[in-house]
Amino acid sequence: MSSGKVWIVGAGPGAPDLMTLRALRAVETAEVLVWTDSLVNPQIAALAPEGCERLRTSTLTLEELMAVIIDRARAGRKVVRLHDGDTALYSALNEQLCRLVDAGIAVEVVPGLSAYQATAASLSSELTIPGLVQTIVISRAGGRTGVPERESLANLASLGASLCLYLSARHVEEVQAELLRHYPADTPVAIGYRVSWPDQWLSVVPLSSMAAVSQERQLIRTTLYIVSPALAAPGEARSKLYSASHHHLFRGGAT
The missing domain is CATH 3.30.950.10 (Tetrapyrrole methylase, C-terminal domain)
Known part of the structure; x- marks a missing residue:
């Protein structure tokens, strides 16, 4: 794993089996797990390997949080920043990305189910x-x-x-x-x-x-x-995509 990289991962809504495979693999190989403990299911944080450094964020400011993430990434450790839900929604993703880019640290974002x-x-x-x-x-x-x-x-x-x-x-x-x-x-x-x-x-x-x-x-x-x-919705509502009268690339319409 190359040094100086952070994974920002959407954990999904709560159930561990609703995580994406990519999110699961990131957590299972994390060396540092930074997780939103007030919102993320602790069963998901528990999927990180033994010996992984775990940092809860509920009592931290953004500045305190980012200082730790940047320090660990610069030390060459795999840092996984775990958010609830999807990273595109109400996750403070932009603020974190700006600070990581300013610090010259590469980032990979992994989406999650909302x-x-x-x-x-x-x-x-x-x-x-x-x-x-x-x-x-x-x-x-x-x-x-x-x-x-x-x-x-x-x-x-x-x-x-x-x-x-x-x-x-x-x-x-x-x-x-x-x-x-x-x-x-x-x-x-x-x-x-x-x-x-x-x-x-x-x-x-x-x-x-x-x-x-x-x-x-x-x-x-x-x-x-x-x-x-x-x-x-009424039971008779029907998508045109599957209608016999609807022409598209893979299926001709009714004659």
């Missing part, structure tokens, strides 16, 4: 139904971090698409009120808490009950909402 995908699979649901909804929007409530005005919840909800909201449980009352301006009150909402973990809780409720159910369950973190008409 919670919205695991939630849809647990419900045996497709979020893009022909003639009903063909767009998936992934976002979050503003909160302390905020979102650009053009990405306000009002603008996103006006699409009527399958809307996946992360990091929003603390603001669920305001979220529900805004969504009710754009979706019918009986629109199904999947509420997923720690999806794919042993203590997973997952339920589909009407949009009008979204806040009340969240508050009853005392959900404030590690919660995902999927608001979508697709969760109540």
